[in-house]
Every structure is written in structure tokens, then in C-alpha cells.
Amino acid sequence: MIRRDFFRALGAAGTVAVSASTAQASETGAIAGTNDPVGVLVDTTRCIGCRMCEFGCAHANGQANGLEKPSFDEELTPQRQTTEKRWTAVQRHVVDGRAITVKRQCMHCLQPACTSACLTKAMFKTPDGPVTWRSGKCMGCRYCMVSCPFDVPKFEYHSAVPRIQKCQLCVTRVAAGESPACVASCPAQALTFGRRENLLDEARSRIYTNPDRYVHQIYGEHEVGGTSWLYLSAVPFDKIGFRTDLGTTSFPNYTKEFLYAVPLVLTLVPPLLLSLAKAGDTKDEDADEGGAS
Amino acid sequence: VTAGIRAIGTPNLREEFQRFVRFLLAEMRPKGPVVTPFNIITAVIMLTTAVLLVIRFAGGLGTITNLSQDVPWGLWIGFDVVTGVAFAGGAYVLTFLVYILKIEKYHPIVRVTVLNGFLAYVFYAGALLLDLGRPWNVINPVIGNSFGVSSVLFLVAWHFMLYMMAQFVEFSPAVAEWLGWKRVRRILGGLTLGAVIFGISLSILHQSGLGALYLMAKNKIHPLWYSEFIPILFLVSSIFAGLSMVVIEGSITHKVFHHRTGAKLRATHDDIVFGLARISMGTMAVYLFMQLLVFVHGQKLPYLFTGWGAWYVLELAGFVAVPALLYFWGVQQRRMPVVKAAAALTLVGIVLNRLNVSVIGFQWYVPVRYVPTWMEIVVTLGVISAELWVFRWVVNRMPVLDFAMAHGEQSASLPAAARSVA
Numbered sequence: 001m002i003r004r005d006f007f008r009a010l011g012a013a014g015t016v017a018v019s020a021s022t023a024q025a026s027e028t029g030a031i032a033g034t035n036d037p038v039g040v041l042v043d044t045t046r047c048i049g050c051r052m053c054e055f056g057c058a059h060a061n062g063q064a065n066g067l068e069k070p071s072f073d074e075e076l077t078p079q080r081q082t083t084e085k086r087w088t089a090v091q092r093h094v095v096d097g098r099a100i101t102v103k104r105q106c107m108h109c110l111q112p113a114c115t116s117a118c119l120t121k122a123m124f125k126t127p128d129g130p131v132t133w134r135s136g137k138c139m140g141c142r143y144c145m146v147s148c149p150f151d152v153p154k155f156e157y158h159s160a161v162p163r164i165q166k167c168q169l170c171v172t173r174v175a176a177g178e179s180p181a182c183v184a185s186c187p188a189q190a191l192t193f194g195r196r197e198n199l200l201d202e203a204r205s206r207i208y209t210n211p212d213r214y215v216h217q218i219y220g221e222h223e224v225g226g227t228s229w230l231y232l233s234a235v236p237f238d239k240i241g242f243r244t245d246l247g248t249t250s251f252p253n254y255t256k257e258f259l260y261a262v263p264l265v266l267t268l269v270p271p272l273l274l275s276l277a278k279a280g281d282t283k284d285e286d287a288d289e290g291g292a293s
Numbered sequence: 294v295t296a297g298i299r300a301i302g303t304p305n306l307r308e309e310f311q312r313f314v315r316f317l318l319a320e321m322r323p324k325g326p327v328v329t330p331f332n333i334i335t336a337v338i339m340l341t342t343a344v345l346l347v348i349r350f351a352g353g354l355g356t357i358t359n360l361s362q363d364v365p366w367g368l369w370i371g372f373d374v375v376t377g378v379a380f381a382g383g384a385y386v387l388t389f390l391v392y393i394l395k396i397e398k399y400h401p402i403v404r405v406t407v408l409n410g411f412l413a414y415v416f417y418a419g420a421l422l423l424d425l426g427r428p429w430n431v432i433n434p435v436i437g438n439s440f441g442v443s444s445v446l447f448l449v450a451w452h453f454m455l456y457m458m459a460q461f462v463e464f465s466p467a468v469a470e471w472l473g474w475k476r477v478r479r480i481l482g483g484l485t486l487g488a489v490i491f492g493i494s495l496s497i498l499h500q501s502g503l504g505a506l507y508l509m510a511k512n513k514i515h516p517l518w519y520s521e522f523i524p525i526l527f528l529v530s531s532i533f534a535g536l537s538m539v540v541i542e543g544s545i546t547h548k549v550f551h552h553r554t555g556a557k558l559r560a561t562h563d564d565i566v567f568g569l570a571r572i573s574m575g576t577m578a579v580y581l582f583m584q585l586l587v588f589v590h591g592q593k594l595p596y597l598f599t600g601w602g603a604w605y606v607l608e609l610a611g612f613v614a615v616p617a618l619l620y621f622w623g624v625q626q627r628r629m630p631v632v633k634a635a636a637a638l639t640l641v642g643i644v645l646n647r648l649n650v651s652v653i654g655f656q657w658y659v660p661v662r663y664v665p666t667w668m669e670i671v672v673t674l675g676v677i678s679a680e681l682w683v684f685r686w687v688v689n690r691m692p693v694l695d696f697a698m699a700h701g702e703q704s705a706s707l708p709a710a711a712r713s714v715a
Binding site for chain 2: 121158281
């Protein structure tokens with residue numbers, strides 16, 4: 001609260017850009033300091049592709065957010081994505097003749113690109129980990145969509161009052177001590193809800209006990225600085241639709257240096273320009289600025 | 294006592310006010326033939342734009358645009374805002390030359406350039422509002438109930454706003470002169486240097502900031518256009534983009550508003566253009582060298598032998614290197630048509646570069662490419678038309694091109710040429 005007031009005062013004083021970069025540092029620090037966020041471990045080797053998670057999600061979040069009830073007629077393609085009416089989507093990949101189904105949704109990054117991109121803090125990471133969207137703040141600029149490495153935020157292009165739609169990790173259910181709707185409706189124990197550190201331990205122990213069943217990687221442990229959703233797989237992740245070229249640097253870091261340069265430019269350039277201008281002055285101090293020469 | 298003062302003061306004030314309103318109303322009227330080909334075409338475009346915008350705000354962005362979940366920013370951001378702001382870079386460069394370096398030679402064009410820059414920001418950055426899904430919340434990052442201070446866009450938005458104010462202060466002496474407010478004029482003139490210094494600092498940051506917006510789209514932009522140096526490349530290219538725009542815009546203005554152009558500007562126009570061409574050329578050489586460094590440092594050679602590589606070479610060789618050489622040749626030979634051709638090619642190159650980063654090379658791997666609808670293009674043209682109307686209105690009334698008029702004297706120049714006046 002005190003910090004927020006401090007920045008508000010700074011902003012009001014007109015040193016907006018200066019606060020921009022200092023806040024960047026502390027903001028990301030604060031998010032990184034959320035040491036034990038909640039998360040979900042997805043074991044794709046257990047997933048049976050029944051899509052109960054989709055139904056559970058639509059049931060829990062559908063009415064308030066205008067989501068569609070899933071249809072059984074739909075074919076599960078590898079390209080199947082979440083949409084503005086579907087916060088989670090099950091994909092079906094065929095790898096070496098074997099069908100592998102994968103549930104996709106927002107990864108809930110530890111240091112999300114979308115929250116640092118958002119100029120109104122509409123994209124907001126709660127202290128417990130879920131990355132949520134707040135309608136009263138969003139101006140619909142869609143910079144979150146440009147920034148998100150997983151292309152998760154979806155926009156309602158056919159609405160006069162459009163929303164950004166994405167998985168909110170059932171933030172109210174989680175706050176009430178329940179597990180997310182998708183996890184609760186999974187009949188195959190493919191989804192495990194818990195604190196991230198515990199989930200990582202669980203994932204590692206599954207790999208250690210069944211080293212032939214899994215590739216020895218937990219997707220989301222290091223990707224883009226770590227995500228709250230973690231995945232286990234029997235085949236390399238790029239074969240089941242995951243980007244493996246995202247790196248381990250958290251995305252807000254890519255703009256940090258630029259934002260650090262802002263106060264430097266704003267404090268160093270004006271005096272330099274002023275001295276240059278004054279150095280060029282002739283005696284005629286009353287020379288007509290903007291007027292005739 | 295108060296009543297007495299009011300009794301004396303009121304009629305005068307009222308008279309003054311009435312005269313002022315009459316003056317404004319008179320100035321509102323067109324100053325020439327209304328039915329001209331230019332007016333008809335732009336009016337049709339603007340009316341169509343108005344209809345399209347009603348549809349857009351009633352039914353959402355999807356009704357008239359081809360934007361998608363993969364491509365959230367299309368023509369309106371990539372061209373109107375990102376390219377338009379680069380084109381408006383001439384204002385900060387010119388004010389630097391004239392007010393900081395005190396190069397008197399460029400003084401005659403500083404006002405028209407600042408006016409152009411100001412209107413470009415008002416209209417092209419203003420076009421941003423059309424693209425916002427929830428524009429009623431645009432005030433949020435301003436009033437301070439939700440400062441997203443870690444966002445580059447927050448910085449860009451604030452800088453747009455502050456820079457528009459700075460530019461208005463820079464231009465305001467012309468408004469005061471038009472209204473005949475001599476004392477106000479003197480006060481505003483005193484603010485110019487401060488506004489210029491503030492404006493240049495802001496420009497450095499938001500010209501580069503527009504590039505920094507794309508830093509987080511690291512894995513979405515084609516590697517030939519993505520590098521951590523995008524902000525610096527955007528800043529350097531905004532210098533020659535802005536100056537080339539001044540050359541093109543100046544040559545058009547020079548013809549269309551010949552009757553409003555002062556004797557001094559008429560006499561020195563060519564020298565000014567050759568000078569700007571020289572600066573453009575130098576900056577373009579620096580820019581090409583930086584692009585080369587980025588290319589080598591980023592080990593981008595493998596991408597060169599693809600279709601994208603050819604497109605990249607076309608942008609940098611065809612629309613940066615070639616116009617730079619043309620500038621050189623044109624300045625050496627003092628050939629105005631060559632310099633104008635160079636400026637035009639340079640502008641094409643800037644459009645290509647900005648669109649390659651923001652639209653064409655963005656999500657370059659997705660199978661369904663974004664192509665703007667005709668409606669997006671019409672709205673863009675509508676925004677440009679509106680800007681041209683306002684520009685013409687101002688130039689025809691305020692002392693923008695002729696400083697002799699600045700001091701309330703009658704213009705010594707030719708009587709109004711019919712075709713351009715409204």
C-alpha cells in the first residue's frame with residue numbers, strides 16, 4: 001500500500017518515466033518473490049483425452065464469462081487452441097503412431113509477459129500465483145496478446161464491450177481452498193493441483209521412478225523463467241505442440257534495459273541540450289523564439 | 294467599488310468577446326472554392342470512415358478488421374501509429390537544428406514542420422483510440438488509479454501525450470499571432486526553448502520506445518527483424534524518416550500553398566532541402582552500418598538465402614542504400630527531382646521496415662496471413678484526409694509558412710491561388 005502510494009505520488013509529480021524503471025525492478029522482484037505459488041502438474045502420459053477438464057471449466061466459469069459449452073462433435077486436432085469462448089483446450093497429437101492428448105491453457109508464468117506489458121495493470125498476478133484479468137482497468141490495447149510467449153490471451157473481436165479471455169486458474173475457487181475446476185473434473189489423475197515446489201518434487205519423483213516412461217524434462221520448470229503449470233511427457237515437447245525455443249529468461253527482462261535507460265535519458269539529455277542551446281547563444285537574448293529570423 | 298469596476302469593464306469585455314467570436318466564425322468559413330476534386334474525394338473517404346467507425350464501435354473490431362487472435366495489431370497500429378510517428382520525427386530533428394544548434398538556415402520551415410508533427414501525433418496516435426477495444430478506460434493510465442509502470446506501452450502513451458503538449462507549446466506562438474494576442478505571444482515565445490528541450494528528450498524515448506514495444510515479441514518476429522537493438526534502430530531511422538517526410542511534405546506545401554509562403558522561405562527552400570538531404574544521407578549511412586552490425590552479431594546469415602532474406606535485402610538495399618546514394622548524387626549535382634525521388638524511396642523503406650517488424654514479420658510462421666480489409670485501409674485514409682483538412686485550414690490562416698505575417702503585417706506574397714484554398 002505504501003509503495004503504491006509512493007509511486008502514485010511520483011507519477012503525479014510528473015516523473016513518470018523515472019518511476020517506470022524503478023518500479024519494474026521491484027515489481028518483477030515481488031513476483032519472483034512469490035516463492036510458492038499454486039500450480040498444476042499435467043502428466044500427459046495419463047491424459048485419456050476425455051475433455052472433462054473442458055466441461056468442468058465451462059461449467060465453473062462459463063456463465064460469468066460467456067464461455068461456450070464444449071461440443072463432443074469437435075475433432076481434437078494438434079492445432080486446436082484456446083479461444084475467447086474456451087479457456088482450456090485439449091489437443092491430440094500423433095507421435096510415432098501413438099495418440100497423445102494434451103490439455104492447454106494459460107501457463108501462469110512466474111514473471112508474466114502480459115502483466116508487465118499491461119499499462120493499466122488489468123493483467124494482474126495475484127500473490128498466490130494465478131494471473132487474472134480485471135475488466136474495469138483494461139483498455140483493450142491487446143499488448144498482452146503481442147507479448148505473451150504462449151499466445152494465450154484471447155480477445156472478443158465481435159463485441160462492443162470486448163474482454164480479454166484466458167484461464168484465471170479458478171482464482172476464487174483456489175482462494176476458497178478448492179482445486180481448479182479442470183483438476184477437480186479430471187477422472188484420470190492427469191492433473192495435480194498444489195504448490196509449485198511440491199509439484200516439481202512430484203514430477204521429478206515420477207521421472208525417477210519411471211525413467212523410461214518420461215522424457216527427462218519438466219516443461220515449465222525453467223521455460224520463460226518458470227511457469228505455474230508444469231508438464232510431463234513421454235515424447236519430446238516440440239512433438240506435442242510446445243515451443244522449445246522460448247528460452248529460460250523471463251520475458252519482462254527483455255524490456256528491463258530499455259526501461260532503465262529512460263531515467264538516464266530524461267536526466268542527462270535536457271541539461272545537455274540546454275547547455276548546447278546556451279552555448280550557441282549570441283548576445284541577442286531577446287531573439288524572437290518561433291518567430292521571424 | 295467592485296460594482297463600479299464591473300460597470301466600466303463589462304461592456305468592453307463583452308465587445309471584445311463578440312469581436313473575437315465574429316473573428317473565429319469568419320475564420321471557420323472556407324477561403325476558396327469548396328467543390329474541388331481533392332475535397333470531393335477526401336470528403337467521400339471521411340464519410341465512409343465515419344460509417345465504418347459506427348459499425349466498428351457497435352459491433353466490435355472484428356466487424357471491419359481482419360485482426361485475429363494471432364495478429365492482434367494490424368494496419369492501424371503498424372502503419373498509422375508506428376509508421377506515422379516515425380514520419381513525424383522531423384519535428385524533433387528540426388527543432389534541434391534550429392533552437393539547440395541555432396542553425397538559422399532551417400528557421401523558415403520549423404513552424405510548418407512542428408505543425409505537421411503535432412497534427413501527425415494528434416491524428417495518427419489518436420487513431421490508436423479507434424483500435425482500443427475498451428477506449429473508455431484509456432484514462433486509467435493517466436489518472437493514476439492503475440499505473441502499469443513496468444510497461445513500455447505506459448511510457449509510450451505518456452510520452453505521446455506529453456509530447457503533443459510540448460509540440461502545441463512550440464507551435465502556440467503562431468496561434469497567438471493569428472489571434473493578434475501580442476502579450477500572450479511574447480509569453481508563449483519564452484516557453485519555446487523549454488518545450489523544445491522537453492520535446493526532444495521525449496522523442497528520443499518514445500521513438501525508440503515504439504521499437505521497444507516489440508522486444509517481448511522475441512519469438513514471434515522473424516529473426517531478420519528482431520534484435521535487442523530494435524529501439525536504437527527505430528530511433529536512428531526516425532531521424533531520416535522525419536527529414537525525408539519534411540522534404541516530400543515541403544515540396545508539396547511549396548506548390549500548394551505558394552501564396553502563403555514567405556519570400557524568405559521561397560528564396561531558401563532549395564538550400565534547405567539540400568541540407569536536409571545531406572543529414573538524411575549521413576543518418577542512413579549510420580543506420581545501414583548498425584543494421585550490418587546487428588546482422589553479423591546476430592549470426593543471421595542462414596536466413597538470408599530464403600524468401601524472407603530477399604525481402605530483407607530489398608528493404609535495406611533497395612529502400613535505404615539506394616535512396617542514400619540518390620541523396621548523395623542529388624546533393625552533389627543540386628538536382629531537386631533526384632532528392633525528391635530519394636526522399637520518396639526512403640519513406641517507402643520506412644513503411645516496409647515498420648510493417649516488417651509490426652505486421653509482416655510478426656507471427657511469420659502462422660499459415661493464415663493477416664491482410665488488412667479494404668475498410669481498415671479506408672479508415673486509415675480517412676484519418677489522413679482529416680489531418681490534411683486541418684493542416685490546410687491552419688496553414689491558410691495562421692502564419693506558418695510566412696514569418697512576415699507573424700507581426701501583423703499584410704503578406705507581400707501573391708493573392709490566393711484558387712485551387713488550394715478552403
